[in-house]
Amino acid sequence: MSAFSAIGEETEKDQNEFTPGLEPQPTWCPGCGDFGVLKALKGAAAELGLSPDEMMVTTGIGCSGKLNSYFNSYGFHTIHGRSLPIARAAKLANPGLTVVAAGGDGDGYGIGGNHFMHTARENHDITYIVFNNEIFGLTKGQTSPTSPMGHKSKTQPHGSAKTPLRPLSLSLNAGASYVARTAAVNPNQAKDIIVEAIQHDGFSHVDFLTQCPTWNKDARQYVPYIDINESDDYEFDNTSRSEASEMMFETENALHEGTVLTGRYYVDEDRPSYQQEKQRIGEMPEEPLAERYFDDSYEWERSYDKFLSKHK
Amino acid sequence: MTDHELIWRIAGGSGDGIASTSQNFAKALMRAGLHVFTHRHYPSRIRGGHTYTEVRVSADPVKSRGDGYNFLLSLGDSFARNPSEGAYYGNEEIKPLSENLDELVEGGVIVYDSGLLDTDEIEDFDERVEENDWHVFDIDLRSIAREHGREVMRNTAGVAVTCAIADIEPDVIKSLMADAMPEKILEPNLEVFDDAYEQVKEEFDVDAPDITAPTGEHDEEQVLLSGSDAIAYGAIDEGCRFISGYPMTPWTEVFVIMSQNLPELGGISEQVEDEIAAAALAMGASHAGVKAMSGSSGGGFSLMSEPLGLAEITETPIVLVEAMRAGPSTGMPTKPEQSDMEHVLYTSQGDSHRVVFAPATAAEAYDQTRKAFKIAYEYQIPAIVLYDQKLGGELSNVPASVFDEEPNPDLGSVLTEAELADAPHDDSGKYQRYQHDTEDGVSPRSLPGQKGGRYLATGNEHMPAGHISEDPDNRVAQMNRRMQKVESIRAELDEDGEFNTVYGPEDADLGLITFGSQQGTVEEAADVLNENGHSVKVLGVSELMPFPKDQVSAFLDSVDEALVVEMTASAQFRGLVQKELGGYGDKMSSLLKYNGNPFEPHDIVEGFETALLEGEELPDNRTKFVPKVGE
Numbered sequence: 009m010s011a012f013s014a015i016g017e018e019t020e021k022d023q024n025e026f027t028p029g030l031e032p033q034p035t036w037c038p039g040c041g042d043f044g045v046l047k048a049l050k051g052a053a054a055e056l057g058l059s060p061d062e063m064m065v066t067t068g069i070g071c072s073g074k075l076n077s078y079f080n081s082y083g084f085h086t087i088h089g090r091s092l093p094i095a096r097a098a099k100l101a102n103p104g105l106t107v108v109a110a111g112g113d114g115d116g117y118g119i120g121g122n123h124f125m126h127t128a129r130e131n132h133d134i135t136y137i138v139f140n141n142e143i144f145g146l147t148k149g150q151t152s153p154t155s156p157m158g159h160k161s162k163t164q165p166h167g168s169a170k171t172p173l174r175p176l177s178l179s180l181n182a183g184a185s186y187v188a189r190t191a192a193v194n195p196n197q198a199k200d201i202i203v204e205a206i207q208h209d210g211f212s213h214v215d216f217l218t219q220c221p222t223w224n225k226d227a228r229q230y231v232p233y234i235d236i237n238e239s240d241d242y243e244f245d246n247t248s249r250s251e252a253s254e255m256m257f258e259t260e261n262a263l264h265e266g267t268v269l270t271g272r273y274y275v276d277e278d279r280p281s282y283q284q285e286k287q288r289i290g291e292m293p294e295e296p297l298a299e300r301y302f303d304d305s306y307e308w309e310r311s312y313d314k315f316l317s318k319h320k
Numbered sequence: 321m322t323d324h325e326l327i328w329r330i331a332g333g334s335g336d337g338i339a340s341t342s343q344n345f346a347k348a349l350m351r352a353g354l355h356v357f358t359h360r361h362y363p364s365r366i367r368g369g370h371t372y373t374e375v376r377v378s379a380d381p382v383k384s385r386g387d388g389y390n391f392l393l394s395l396g397d398s399f400a401r402n403p404s405e406g407a408y409y410g411n412e413e414i415k416p417l418s419e420n421l422d423e424l425v426e427g428g429v430i431v432y433d434s435g436l437l438d439t440d441e442i443e444d445f446d447e448r449v450e451e452n453d454w455h456v457f458d459i460d461l462r463s464i465a466r467e468h469g470r471e472v473m474r475n476t477a478g479v480a481v482t483c484a485i486a487d488i489e490p491d492v493i494k495s496l497m498a499d500a501m502p503e504k505i506l507e508p509n510l511e512v513f514d515d516a517y518e519q520v521k522e523e524f525d526v527d528a529p530d531i532t533a534p535t536g537e538h539d540e541e542q543v544l545l546s547g548s549d550a551i552a553y554g555a556i557d558e559g560c561r562f563i564s565g566y567p568m569t570p571w572t573e574v575f576v577i578m579s580q581n582l583p584e585l586g587g588i589s590e591q592v593e594d595e596i597a598a599a600a601l602a603m604g605a606s607h608a609g610v611k612a613m614s615g616s617s618g619g620g621f622s623l624m625s626e627p628l629g630l631a632e633i634t635e636t637p638i639v640l641v642e643a644m645r646a647g648p649s650t651g652m653p654t655k656p657e658q659s660d661m662e663h664v665l666y667t668s669q670g671d672s673h674r675v676v677f678a679p680a681t682a683a684e685a686y687d688q689t690r691k692a693f694k695i696a697y698e699y700q701i702p703a704i705v706l707y708d709q710k711l712g713g714e715l716s717n718v719p720a721s722v723f724d725e726e727p728n729p730d731l732g733s734v735l736t737e738a739e740l741a742d743a744p745h746d747d748s749g750k751y752q753r754y755q756h757d758t759e760d761g762v763s764p765r766s767l768p769g770q771k772g773g774r775y776l777a778t779g780n781e782h783m784p785a786g787h788i789s790e791d792p793d794n795r796v797a798q799m800n801r802r803m804q805k806v807e808s809i810r811a812e813l814d815e816d817g818e819f820n821t822v823y824g825p826e827d828a829d830l831g832l833i834t835f836g837s838q839q840g841t842v843e844e845a846a847d848v849l850n851e852n853g854h855s856v857k858v859l860g861v862s863e864l865m866p867f868p869k870d871q872v873s874a875f876l877d878s879v880d881e882a883l884v885v886e887m888t889a890s891a892q893f894r895g896l897v898q899k900e901l902g903g904y905g906d907k908m909s910s911l912l913k914y915n916g917n918p919f920e921p922h923d924i925v926e927g928f929e930t931a932l933l934e935g936e937e938l939p940d941n942r943t944k945f946v947p948k949v950g951e
Contacts, residue, residue: 012769097604
């Protein structure tokens, strides 16, 4: 019998199950795009029939880091940029968990960029939602890695001299096997994409455009948006790496020209997840490691019997 | 060193098999009933450069490198750089011989490979030989090796010559070679051995030097291993099945041993992008219910500062190991020092609350790593094993029975789902994982996936169910509870009373104090000082945090004055004692060494007699004396 009975429990869930009864209202500003992520995640979790006790949501620091304060599940609000390494180890330790990591664009593409790149490369079976508002919000409006060139802020009084980072292209090139962009103003698409992302076996990256009405007033509200998978103007095969790459490049350019493109950019269902690769080479047990500590019949090996003979 | 010891130094270049040859030599002599202890000296370089390993061999237990050495086997450096005029590094080709002469004792033996080394290139070589009454054996080891096999087998030829001169029964070595070498290379190596053994006996008077390997017998079965082996085995026996890391000398040894062994134990090893991730992954695994560890050396540990603080406030159990080397920054990557002590005790913002052990020996490294896991998981706190390049890499014989212990996979203070059903929850159904009032400061945790256990872990200050809060009363309650855990751990360690060591006559009026890996050397120095007519005892401290205040102050109260011995340049450990005890600065002087080489017993004897007792200057800069406060 599993020591973690919430995992795989058959339940009919209502999205209110994921709203903590006690927690006061989110502290996000009125009109903040972060509400859209919370709503989409709740909707996705309910649609997938997940139970709050089988989900682990890790976050970084910033407004986005509060996601798991307002979402009822196991949560780990970590430090700036470090939600991914904690998330992927929890998944390795207990692969039955549904693990979702989240953070802002500074958190994921700036300070945590190295973790982002390597988590994508390794194709861990987790979902990463990046709240991309093209600004540092909680620290009051500094330029972020995705701020457009020329963007003025208190830390870049003459406008940023840097071209913005290309999150979708970076993700694809690093090795993510599911890459999508959605926007807070597009709740149905957002929920559907998060459902797909969680279901995907491998690293799924959702770049979630979340408008910041307080510190990024210049930025668009990400409307009107275009769903590239549905629009007849955009024909491409999102299982083709090269076509995905071109579409991403165009999308990243278009954002700063006022056109908001969203949708599923790359979906590779064939690539094995990191967990599968690790099991294939014999470096990860088939049974969840976390269960072993509760298994009274397990025979724990010791160094005296296993390793001492080579020292004699 | 005593008259009946063999201290054998095999010198050559990096990549020439010095480490494996010396390990086989040490193991063979251990099997023959002797006590052995090795000291490694090597550069941060893959191929070439001055490298040696000393193997000290004695009939009696040894716990340190010796004072000097009496038998040099000097091989060539296959990858020596060609010197140009005025090169900083000088003539590397001759270094396996020239660099090793200063520490060779009078009457000592020099065996060198005349196929590769020419003594004409060493200034005053013949004069020094005569002056020191050294016995020189110039043998073309390379040619013997080439005749039967490959050039690298000159190491075997050198070992055979050693056996002939030091009266070591050839079968002692040959039976180990048979175990250690694959068939294909065993045969030519045995031919090389026999040929070299016969040649030296024919061409030289092998009985001329008064150096003979001792004989002895162990009263129980021994194993030859390093501090790194012992740390890894301690972790495995505590049920650690997850390690995450990034390579860095000298911590890499533990990482490699774990990575090689974990797959067959059904565990997981993760080599990750940096040390921030390394520590964070270990935390993620531990948070999800797997006993996990990470580690690094100074530079990598700097990157772990951030997750370390997160582990403290979220009360995530984690065991880290830190293998010190000479700093600051990249410093001297392959040389030992103890100067990361303050870094490890205090790094990360806020009030640190963690456990730090500094084992002195391989056996202590095993026991203290196990205790680190027990404490980390019971008290939900980071526990760190602080060691160094010296303890990590030196080999010594340890009774096999030290490891004959039951495994302990216990996860510590974790609730089961049945227990969670009766545990307090808030109105959202979140488990109150951080309750204010608990007896020993520990509030049991739940694990993701357990029904009824969900809560928020956060690096912000938080309420009992994990909600972020800046409420002053809650803050004080949570902070007090977390600090209370450290007090509880101190009480548990006092009750155990196992890790700090007092050595020497109880009524001694003078003291030596040290921590971690220098302890064995300090104890050997105390033996010499007591033979010299002084009355000296030693306190070796392994518990750095929480600090054993009562034990250390009792020791200091019992002596007139003390010399604190440590491998730092700023007397960090003496500073820790003063900070923790709020005094004794007028009783403690320091002897420091930070030139890249560990203390030898005579360094300490000299510091004690010359500087502390007689108040005279030390003759050179190998060590530094810092007088007590007020002098």
